[in-house]
Amino acid sequence: MAPEDHEGATSLLQSFERRFLAARALPSFPWQSLEEKLREPSGSELLLAILQKTVKHPVCVQHLPSVKYARCFLSKLIKKVNDGQWLPGPGHIGEHRGPQLCQHEAVPTEPLDALYEALAEVLMAKESSQCHRSYLLPSGDSVTLSESTAIVSHGTTGLVTWDAALYLAEWAIKNPAAFTDRTVLELGSGAGLTGLAICKACYPRAFIFSDCHGQVLEQLRGNVLLNGFSLELYTPTDPSSPKVTVADLDWDEVTAAQLSAFQADVVIAADVLYCGEVTLSLVRVLKMLSACQRMNAPVVYVAYTIRSQDTGKLFITELERAGIYWEEVPPHAGQLFPYEEHSAIVILKLVLNGCHSVGR
Known part of the structure; x- marks a missing residue:
């Protein structure tokens, strides 16, 4: 990864991390920048990193934001991935779902599976006032x-x-x-x-x-x-x-x-x-x-x-x-x-x- 690309990914991760932990409004997240980064070969790594910096963050695990908020965040993240067709969904290993995948046929399914697993965990949590x-x-x-x-x-x-x-x-x-x-x-x-x-x-x-x-x-x-x-x-x-x-x-x-x-x-x-x-x-x-x-x-x-x-x-x-x-x-x-x-x-x-x- 070029230095400027690494710097951009780091900045994007930090933005997602800080906004999610502070439970800021979802439209304020840099979704467009994420879409652009996910088109790169390192998109799968970035997606897993975002998961670790948000719902899997040690601070978040100990002090969860609103359950509804976490659910909406993960749902939006999954929708962005599916709509963009950057990654294969669960059960679609090796199936090409868009032109981007033709360029990177070995894109793994783990990131999207991890998102669905995280969403399932959140759905089981009880909401609080x-x-x-x-x-x-x-x-x-x-x-x-x-x-x-x-x-x-x-x-x-x-x-x-x-x-x-x-x-x-x-x-x-x-x-x-x-x-x-x-x-x-x-x-x-x-x-x-x-x-x-x-x-x-x-x-x-x-x-x-x-x-x-x-x-x-x-x-x-x-x-x-x-x-x-x-x-x-x-x-x-x-x-x-x-x-x-x-x-x-x-x-x-x-x-x-x-x-x-x-x-x-x-x-x-x-x-x-x-x-x-x-x-x-x-x-x-x-x-x-x-x-x-x-x-x-x-x-x-x-x-x-x-x-x-x-x-x-x-x-x-x-x-x-x-x-x-x-x-x-x-x-x-x-x-x-x-x-x-x-x-x-x-x-x-x-x-x-x-x-x-x-x-x-």
Whole structure:
């Protein structure tokens, strides 16, 4: 295989691996590139490799995504192979099913048989209201989350991971110095992706996850434990492991004394600007943090997806009214996580001590 062909196959495998483990929408997979690669002599090897990088991946075997999702993925993969006539189906060894096979008569049947076997195993599995999404880190470690299979469940959207959380986690991994050996408070942690990525890749001294919905907090605690962290305890054998806590924090009811007790050096929030009422509550919390930690105010990073022209406008207006300095963090190059590439995501850096001019 030529170096450029090998590089292309590696990139394709990585794309399938990351998207499948994160249970991204099937249309977002690079199916056309796969079709082109399957026409090459190494197509059978590639198909088997994709199987090992997806449903047979060690992370997936331990923490399966939605059964329905895995079934749909395998069905689509089998259909692509059959429609393209690149490989003989079960029981068709030696039978030429298309012009491509005439060029490579010795194409084995094992890849398609393996796909059917994997599909049969998935069909026997029981569906659950919870599924797993896993995100691979540059270190080779991963963050695995248990999430609701419904976007809105138990009256909240906090049971799933949104793109801005992935984008902020990605930025944090590329800028670990902003979090290393610091106490980090996350507002509206949701499923916990951003915080867990920071805990694993940026070595904070302590990390406080927070949310206010009972079901979200229960799932959040479970995800912290799922990823090997002990709640409210240091790991004595690993000094790099942060102290991790999960706090019930209602933005409309929290007091200055409660916020001050966290003694946060850094505050983060992702995809929490989804309505005006919540935006105003967030600014209230930020103003309180500025007042109660005036001599040592934390640096704040807020990430959000621009879904309309109004997204973020109210937030910026209220920041300026509160005298909070803000600046937009420059976009970072390279994508570690499989969020939608066309999404317009912004990270704002806020300084709460009120001694700077307002605006950029």
